[in-house]
Amino acid sequence: MSGLPLAAFLDTPPLGELSQDALRAAGPQAAATLALWWPTLALCSAVLLGILIALGYALATSGRAVRSAPGDLSSLANREPGLVRAVSVGVALSTVALLGLVAASAATDRKLASLDTAGALQVHVIAHQWWWEFEYLDADVTRRFVTANELHLPVGRAVELVLDADDVIHSLWIPNLAGKRDLIPGHTQTLRLRADRAGVYRGQCAEYCGYQHANMALRVVAEEPGAFTAWADRMRAPAAAPATPLAQQGRAIFENGTCAMCHTVSGTPAAAKHAPDLTHLASRRRLAAETLENTHDLLARWISRPNALKPGVYMPDQAYSESDVQALTAYLETLK
Amino acid sequence: MRCPELACLALIVCLAGCERETRHFTADVPGPAYPGPRAQTGTVAGRAENPYARNAYAVNEGKRLFRWYNCNGCHAEGGGGMGVPLMDAEWRYGDRPVDVFTSIHDGRPDGMPAFGGRVTDDQIWRLAAYVRAIEGRVASATAPNRDDSLQEAKPETRRAGQ
Ligand SMILES: [Cu+2]
Numbered sequence: 001m002s003g004l005p006l007a008a009f010l011d012t013p014p015l016g017e018l019s020q021d022a023l024r025a026a027g028p029q030a031a032a033t034l035a036l037w038w039p040t041l042a043l044c045s046a047v048l049l050g051i052l053i054a055l056g057y058a059l060a061t062s063g064r065a066v067r068s069a070p071g072d073l074s075s076l077a078n079r080e081p082g083l084v085r086a087v088s089v090g091v092a093l094s095t096v097a098l099l100g101l102v103a104a105s106a107a108t109d110r111k112l113a114s115l116d117t118a119g120a121l122q123v124h125v126i127a128h129q130w131w132w133e134f135e136y137l138d139a140d141v142t143r144r145f146v147t148a149n150e151l152h153l154p155v156g157r158a159v160e161l162v163l164d165a166d167d168v169i170h171s172l173w174i175p176n177l178a179g180k181r182d183l184i185p186g187h188t189q190t191l192r193l194r195a196d197r198a199g200v201y202r203g204q205c206a207e208y209c210g211y212q213h214a215n216m217a218l219r220v221v222a223e224e225p226g227a228f229t230a231w232a233d234r235m236r237a238p239a240a241a242p243a244t245p246l247a248q249q250g251r252a253i254f255e256n257g258t259c260a261m262c263h264t265v266s267g268t269p270a271a272a273k274h275a276p277d278l279t280h281l282a283s284r285r286r287l288a289a290e291t292l293e294n295t296h297d298l299l300a301r302w303i304s305r306p307n308a309l310k311p312g313v314y315m316p317d318q319a320y321s322e323s324d325v326q327a328l329t330a331y332l333e334t335l336k
Numbered sequence: 337m338r339c340p341e342l343a344c345l346a347l348i349v350c351l352a353g354c355e356r357e358t359r360h361f362t363a364d365v366p367g368p369a370y371p372g373p374r375a376q377t378g379t380v381a382g383r384a385e386n387p388y389a390r391n392a393y394a395v396n397e398g399k400r401l402f403r404w405y406n407c408n409g410c411h412a413e414g415g416g417g418m419g420v421p422l423m424d425a426e427w428r429y430g431d432r433p434v435d436v437f438t439s440i441h442d443g444r445p446d447g448m449p450a451f452g453g454r455v456t457d458d459q460i461w462r463l464a465a466y467v468r469a470i471e472g473r474v475a476s477a478t479a480p481n482r483d484d485s486l487q488e489a490k491p492e493t494r495r496a497g498q
Binding site: 256257258260261262274305307308311312313314316317318 | 359361362400404405453454455456458459
């Protein structure tokens with residue numbers, strides 16, 4: 001099993017297209033699982049087919065009794081010839097097939113565990129109801145940074161995701177890259193993976209975690225190391241001060257109103273940790289854990305009425321005037 | 337007779353009509369408006385009810401916000417510390433729902449910060465509902481009965497009071 005060339009299982013979705021597909025492995029972990037999945041599918045299909053053929057043969061060859069005839073119980077007295085043999089052969093074949101699958105899964109497990117993580121990028125993933133927080137770790141603490149809902153990874157470099165949950169149990173599943181792993185409050189786990197193909201992959205919370213579980217997705221952008229480093233440098237920079245009067249007014253509302261009680265914009269007094277870090281919000285493709293496109297209109301609607309767009313969300317609806325909403329939106333749009 | 341079925345049906349109907357279970361996601365719930373600044377507290381006529389006093393979801397939300405807004409930084413888990421204890425039956429500024437609301441909204445002179453404007457009024461009502469649960473003053477069927485973190489005190493459902 002372990003000798004199989006995993007590269008044969010790698011597949012790239014068309015560039016620029018969002019993919020959430022376990023059959024399109026973009027890295028060795030997903031490829032190893034796929035290398036187990038295809039033979040398992042083939043074997044199980046063959047078994048099913050064999051059973052159906054045997055059943056059809058038995059039905060076709062057995063004699064037919066007339067409707068009114070009494071039940072034929074003769075087989076109770078003299079056992080059918082060949083029954084013992086048929087059952088023994090069936091049991092033996094199943095045993096061999098199942099043991100084969102057990103061995104194959106054990107080999108796959110070893111393969112998954114053997115990913116070389118020397119020099120791995122470490123990201124602390126914290127699941128919240130209902131969004132994802134990513135803290136990019138670094139031995140030099142000044143180089144750490146926090147972002148949300150959009151996970152960028154360098155192609156070809158191993159990644160160690162350190163998994164924690166803030167409230168209830170969640171599960172991280174990025175089908176193109178790796179299998180699922182649960183995030184459990186108070187019990188840190190790790191998930192190791194590597195993206196070998198550049199692309200944009202969609203991940204999803206795979207453990208029911210409350211009202212908006214279905215809208216708790218994430219976007220994984222696997223990019224060339226150069227592009228990744230440039231992105232990480234942008235993320236490390238604090239927010240630039242807004243230039244237009246409207247955006248400056250929005251910043252004042254943000255910092256003196258409710259927003260700063262939950263959100264962080266680094267480089268400003270807003271430093272609360274209960275909600276996604278907004279320092280570089282405008283660079284994200286989508287809002288609220290992949291729920292909405294990050295457009296001007298949707299952002300403005302989200303600011304005053306998040307519960308209309310994602311009911312039950314832990315961000316309150318607020319009665320802002322239209323001009324305040326425009327100012328807040330203008331401010332958030334400067335957070336590139 | 338079909339007693340079990342009928343009993344089930346009756347239970348479902350009761351639950352559906354139960355205020356305890358309603359989830360208000362948006363802020364436009366019927367309820368008293370903010371009663372006015374501190375100076376007027378004593379003059380607020382009557383005894384405004386907290387719109388969430390009987391709503392388990394809102395009281396639980398209040399409990400989450402009590403941690404989020406770091407109330408327990410000063411009031412511990414209700415036991416006091418830098419702030420006054422909220423678990424005992426002693427209230428410096430009155431125990432009516434509007435008094436609790438006003439304490440949180442406007443702050444109090446000896447070190448209780450004002451949260452009005454920094455937190456929505458709707459959330460203050462939820463916090464106020466929970467503050468009364470700390471002391472065991474909401475029905476045990478409504479009070480939160482599980483914790484997301486370690487807590488030394490008895491669960492709110494088991495506290496003294498009504
Ligand atoms: Cu979930």
